Amino acid sequence: KRLVPLFAGLPLLLSACGREDLSVLRPQGTVAEGQLGLIKLSVTIMVAVMVIVFAIAAYVWIKYRRRPGQNEVPKQVEGNFKLEIIWTAIPLVLVLILAVATVQKVFAYGEDYSKDKDAVKVKVTSHLFWWEFNYPDYGITTAQDLIIPTGKKIALELKTADVLHSFWVPSLAGKTDTNTDGTVNKAWLEADKEGVYLGKCAELCGPSHAFMEFKVKAVSDDSFKKWVDAMKAPAVLPEDPAVAEVFKKQCLTCHAVGDQGGPSGPNLTGIGGRESVASILLNEEGSGKPANSKPVKDNLVEWLQDPQKVKPGNKMPQPKEDLGLSDEEIDAIAQYLADYKLSY
Numbered sequence: 329k330r331l332v333p334l335f336a337g338l339p340l341l342l343s344a345c346g347r348e349d350l351s352v353l354r355p356q357g358t359v360a361e362g363q364l365g366l367i368k369l370s371v372t373i374m375v376a377v378m379v380i381v382f383a384i385a386a387y388v389w390i391k392y393r394r395r396p397g398q399n400e401v402p403k404q405v406e407g408n409f410k411l412e413i414i415w416t417a418i419p420l421v422l423v424l425i426l427a428v429a430t431v432q433k434v435f436a437y438g439e440d441y442s443k444d445k446d447a448v449k450v451k452v453t454s455h456l457f458w459w460e461f462n463y464p465d466y467g468i469t470t471a472q473d474l475i476i477p478t479g480k481k482i483a484l485e486l487k488t489a490d491v492l493h494s495f496w497v498p499s500l501a502g503k504t505d506t507n508t509d510g511t512v513n514k515a516w517l518e519a520d521k522e523g524v525y526l527g528k529c530a531e532l533c534g535p536s537h538a539f540m541e542f543k544v545k546a547v548s549d550d551s552f553k554k555w556v557d558a559m560k561a562p563a564v565l566p567e568d569p570a571v572a573e574v575f576k577k578q579c580l581t582c583h584a585v586g587d588q589g590g591p592s593g594p595n596l597t598g599i600g601g602r603e604s605v606a607s608i609l610l611n612e613e614g615s616g617k618p619a620n621s622k623p624v625k626d627n628l629v630e631w632l633q634d635p636q637k638v639k640p641g642n643k644m645p646q647p648k649e650d651l652g653l654s655d656e657e658i659d660a661i662a663q664y665l666a667d668y669k670l671s672y
């Protein structure tokens with residue numbers, strides 16, 4: 329009886345897994361389509377085995393059931409060479425089918441396309457608790473939103489800056505670990521259509537693992553080129569000189585905007601146009617409305633007031649306690665960042 333509430337809660341728990349943008353059952357690109365193919369193949373084999381085994385069991389239960397007046401012990405059978413061969417051979421064949429299909433895909437999706445002229449190269453670095461995306465061919469670095477052109481192979485090289493994380497975009501590709509031993513994992517993905525695809529860290533990595541999200545934003549080739557140009561444009565700094573001074577002194581030591589600042593924190597260029605800020609999802613796909621019903625600026629103020637409250641365990645200094653920012657300065661910086669959008 330104690331288990332009843334547990335089972336009653338199960339549908340609720342499972343319904344949380346039903347986020348459309350996080351489903352491997354709705355592939356939006358080549359790799360995810362192939363992976364869904366593997367899921368379908370294994371599920372089909374599993375269901376077929378189950379149906380056949382249960383059918384045979386049911387037949388035997390009914391046919392050889394004890395009938396009224398039947399009191400003697402039935403004939404005892406031990407060993408059957410032919411049957412044993414059959415029930416060894418069938419699973420072997422099934423496992424071989426699964427193995428061949430899986431190994432093929434494992435190699436195909438780990439293929440290195442970085443030498444491919446048409447592919448877009450991206451170096452992915454995972455951090456506690458954010459993602460860095462570097463485009464070596466364009467000399468640009470961004471964070472949290474991976475912007476890609478549709479219909480092109482994106483050749484990924486993945487590593488970590490600290491602990492083990494895993495790169496996963498359910499509707500496009502995944503999962504690929506970012507290892508702590510210095511090895512660089514290769515993977516690729518390709519989006520069929522324009523859209524925003526939700527990505528997740530798929531390896532328990534610390535107190536804010538659950539908030540370690542990112543987005544893949546697939547845009548047209550034309551938009552992608554515009555985005556690259558916008559990223560390379562000179563930095564836009566706060567208009568108010570006093571705010572600009574604080575921003576440069578306290579924020580740009582770690583963060584970068586345009587051609588200014590440091591590399592150790594997430595790059596903030598165009599942050600006002602991102603799909604999420606501090607892993608707070610801003611726009612529900614298609615709705616155009618903030619997912620938490622608050623403007624970007626309010627989310628940024630919340631973050632700057634107390635980053636540890638929003639994302640426990642993150643490496644950012646506390647703006648108020650550690651950096652001595654006032655409420656007015658936080659408000660002004662949040663407003664500046666919210667207005668910092670790139671057009672592409």
Ligand code: CUA
Pocket residue numbers: 454457492493494529530531532533534536537538540
């Ligand atoms: Cu990074 Cu979980």
